[in-house]
Amino acid sequence: MDKERKANLDRAFNPKVIAVIGDKKITDYMWLKSVKDAKAKVYSVQIDENDIPGIEAMGIDNRKSLADIPEQVDYAIIAVPRPVLPFILADCIKENVGAAAAFTSGFAETGEADGIELQERIIKMTSEANFNLVGPNCMCLYHGKVGIRNTADQWIGEGGNIGFMSNSGTHATNFVIRARSNGLYPAKSISMGNSISIDQGDWLEYLGDDPDIEVIGMYIEGTRDGRKFFETLRKVAQKKPVVIWKGGQTKEGARAAASHTGHLASDMALWDAMMRQTGAIRVDTQDELMDTMKALVMMKPFTGENMGIIAQTGGQSVLVSDAFGSEGLKVPALTEKTHERLRPIVTVVGGSYKNPLDVSGSLTSVERATEMLNGLHDDPNTDIIVMESSIGFIQRRLEKQGQGLDTLIAGLKAFQESSKKPFAVVATWNQNEGELADFRQKVADAGIAVFPTFQAGAGAIRKVRDYYRIQEKLKG
Amino acid sequence: MSSLNNILSIARKEGRTVLSEQESKIILKNESISITEPELATSAKEAIEISEKIGFPVVLKISSNDITHKSDVGGVRVGLKSKDEINENFTGMLKQVKEQAPEAVIQGITVQPMAPPNGVEVIVGVTRDEQFGPVVMFGLGGIAVEILQDVSFRIAPLTDLDAEEMIKEIKGFRMLTGYRAYEPVDLESLKLLILKVSKLAMETEDLMEMDLNPVFAYANGVIAADARIILIDN
Numbered sequence A: 001m002d003k004e005r006k007a008n009l010d011r012a013f014n015p016k017v018i019a020v021i022g023d024k025k026i027t028d029y030m031w032l033k034s035v036k037d038a039k040a041k042v043y044s045v046q047i048d049e050n051d052i053p054g055i056e057a058m059g060i061d062n063r064k065s066l067a068d069i070p071e072q073v074d075y076a077i078i079a080v081p082r083p084v085l086p087f088i089l090a091d092c093i094k095e096n097v098g099a100a101a102a103f104t105s106g107f108a109e110t111g112e113a114d115g116i117e118l119q120e121r122i123i124k125m126t127s128e129a130n131f132n133l134v135g136p137n138c139m140c141l142y143h144g145k146v147g148i149r150n151t152a153d154q155w156i157g158e159g160g161n162i163g164f165m166s167n168s169g170t171h172a173t174n175f176v177i178r179a180r181s182n183g184l185y186p187a188k189s190i191s192m193g194n195s196i197s198i199d200q201g202d203w204l205e206y207l208g209d210d211p212d213i214e215v216i217g218m219y220i221e222g223t224r225d226g227r228k229f230f231e232t233l234r235k236v237a238q239k240k241p242v243v244i245w246k247g248g249q250t251k252e253g254a255r256a257a258a259s260h261t262g263h264l265a266s267d268m269a270l271w272d273a274m275m276r277q278t279g280a281i282r283v284d285t286q287d288e289l290m291d292t293m294k295a296l297v298m299m300k301p302f303t304g305e306n307m308g309i310i311a312q313t314g315g316q317s318v319l320v321s322d323a324f325g326s327e328g329l330k331v332p333a334l335t336e337k338t339h340e341r342l343r344p345i346v347t348v349v350g351g352s353y354k355n356p357l358d359v360s361g362s363l364t365s366v367e368r369a370t371e372m373l374n375g376l377h378d379d380p381n382t383d384i385i386v387m388e389s390s391i392g393f394i395q396r397r398l399e400k401q402g403q404g405l406d407t408l409i410a411g412l413k414a415f416q417e418s419s420k421k422p423f424a425v426v427a428t429w430n431q432n433e434g435e436l437a438d439f440r441q442k443v444a445d446a447g448i449a450v451f452p453t454f455q456a457g458a459g460a461i462r463k464v465r466d467y468y469r470i471q472e473k474l475k476g
Numbered sequence B: 001m002s003s004l005n006n007i008l009s010i011a012r013k014e015g016r017t018v019l020s021e022q023e024s025k026i027i028l029k030n031e032s033i034s035i036t037e038p039e040l041a042t043s044a045k046e047a048i049e050i051s052e053k054i055g056f057p058v059v060l061k062i063s064s065n066d067i068t069h070k071s072d073v074g075g076v077r078v079g080l081k082s083k084d085e086i087n088e089n090f091t092g093m094l095k096q097v098k099e100q101a102p103e104a105v106i107q108g109i110t111v112q113p114m115a116p117p118n119g120v121e122v123i124v125g126v127t128r129d130e131q132f133g134p135v136v137m138f139g140l141g142g143i144a145v146e147i148l149q150d151v152s153f154r155i156a157p158l159t160d161l162d163a164e165e166m167i168k169e170i171k172g173f174r175m176l177t178g179y180r181a182y183e184p185v186d187l188e189s190l191k192l193l194i195l196k197v198s199k200l201a202m203e204t205e206d207l208m209e210m211d212l213n214p215v216f217a218y219a220n221g222v223i224a225a226d227a228r229i230i231l232i233d234n
Helices: A003-013 A030-035 A052-057 A082-094 A113-129 A169-181 A200-209 A226-239 A251-261 A268-278 A286-298 A314-326 A336-342 A366-378 A391-399 A405-418 A433-445 A454-474 B002-013 B021-030 B044-054 B083-100 B160-169 B171-176 B187-203
Strands: A017-021 A041-045 A061-063 A075-078 A099-102 A141-143 A162-166 A186-191 A215-220 A242-246 A281-283 A307-311 A384-388 A423-426 A449-451 B039-041 B058-063 B076-080 B108-113 B120-129 B133-140 B151-155 B207-217 B222-224 B227-231
Touching: A003 A075, A003 A099, A003 A141, A003 A200, A017 A030, A030 A041, A030 A075, A052 A061, A075 A082, A082 A099, A082 A113, A141 A169, A162 A169, A162 A200, A169 A186, A169 A215, A169 A286, A186 A200, A200 A215, A200 A226, A215 A286, A226 A242, A226 A268, A242 A268, A242 A286, A268 A281, A268 B151, A268 B160, A281 A286, A281 A454, A286 A423, A286 A449, A286 A454, A307 A314, A307 A366, A314 A384, A314 A454, A336 A366, A366 A384, A366 A405, A384 A454, A391 A405, A391 A433, A405 A423, A405 A433, A423 A454, A433 A449, A449 A454, B002 B021, B002 B227, B021 B058, B021 B227, B039 B044, B044 B058, B044 B083, B044 B108, B058 B083, B076 B083, B083 B108, B120 B171, B120 B187, B133 B160, B133 B171, B133 B187, B151 B160, B160 B171, B160 B187, B187 B207, B187 B222
Parallel strands: A017 A041, A017 A075, A041 A061, A075 A099, A162 A186, A162 A215, A215 A242, A242 A281, A307 A384, A384 A423, A423 A449
Antiparallel strands: A141 A186, B039 B108, B058 B076, B058 B108, B120 B133, B120 B207, B133 B151, B207 B222, B207 B227
């Protein structure tokens, strides 16, 4: 992507003026609603008399054409029928719009001659004009800081540090929404759609250069230019972590991807090879994506493998150790010195002060929990500290001291801040699921990585540990 | 590079995309990859002369631009230790190949030394992916690649670390670190071979496929006993 296009794309992401072209009553004015809270002046372009009253009722200035807008438009959202798209694009090019994002679909992804032909026409127009078209067949752009969104359901606000790019509008949209349930703050989310004018390599480079973005994630079905993507990934993955969620891994999935966004699939073995070569992190589900992002963003960097674990009860202490063990991580014996330190506060009757700690009846207060965590932390044999939280069980203990889960979370947060070692909580589905979800949200909001199953936590920690190790190797 | 370009232009002129074993091996040798060098014989007498020059045992292989899978038509005879065996196998092979591939134009039969015994059989290959371009593959030969598909891939160009890791990544890696009668193989030479193949793949614009199969890996060095290069079909 050349400087001019990059500058224009910057304009679109930070618009002074937005135009929404072709938004309709029948879709509940979804695009106008998605940008109406943006720190920008919003215009509508609509000629249908049935749709205009609703637009004006929202207090939005409607014009009959893009040329009628008195100011220069930085970002245009296009939701017109597909035969009209070339005409609107011509207007956008003429009016020097920074970038246009087209919700309009029905192009090469249809596999039919007229769609393919129309797409070829659009490619010719945008490449001749060196114009930034997002999509088509996409859910446009999200930039939380300025309030432009894929849908009005998404969070907006300052402080986002994650960039996401997606061949799927659904995944671009959902990533932003679900990230907040995991304590993560997305900065930008790009729905790439058919990515005919700005391809995957361009987007990756753009997010790589974005100073707000510390971690990049993507949902990808294929690339327009695999070699460019590979070379870009090699550079970007050395600057910041890149987490790749590849859709269309099987023949069946690849066929679906072809009709979704019209991308050719390469063998998954090659994607896997590329990720190994570049030090990108592979995830295979949205769950893994969330958990891996958490471990990257919230846990202090680590290359070690030795877990120091607190489990609430004996049964959980076995399962949590199994989960970390199956990822090749270790739950080592603690030093004699630590045993002496923990022995007085962890009863051996129905419990254990050995790693993994089975604290059962001994975790009677937040102060006690902190002492145990510090014991594990100060032991030279541990690299990573994990606390298993069976909340029903803890809650009953803490209540006797007049303490609640909020006090516990504050204590965990204080421990994390003082800790030199990475820390995470695992609150597995084992009792009341609604309460667990609430508890996790609060832990996540406190900025602590919290995992919903032992396997999820072990998997994410192992992936991120491997990432830091590979980076060390790549940097020699 | 001139021998590479000569070979490619001859093949193009003749309308061929598949290079012969001899042509493929000249290209590899030019990149200082160790090979068993085939020489063409058009008679049993010539084959015997070559064998005496290079030393027994030898391998005979049919040489024909129309035959891609030589062993499928009886066109490979290995471990021949005497003049008599060469005489017998030379005529036997011609007869069998003519029966099984009657249309094929036969240039002759190549004679090459047998690779020394006790090597671990591996394969190194290149394919051109539509999206990613040249991709290098590594695996153990025989059953490991054909049935277990125990292979690793890297997108070219490979770094040192890529080559090292793709060797270690296969499940059968232990076969290379010393197993029963086999000594640990020379992993450094194997790595260098993979890097040379990667370089060649990047430099040969119209390369579609390259197979070094089998490659024998020894305690000291590696040798490609067969090779095939296929060009992009324009």
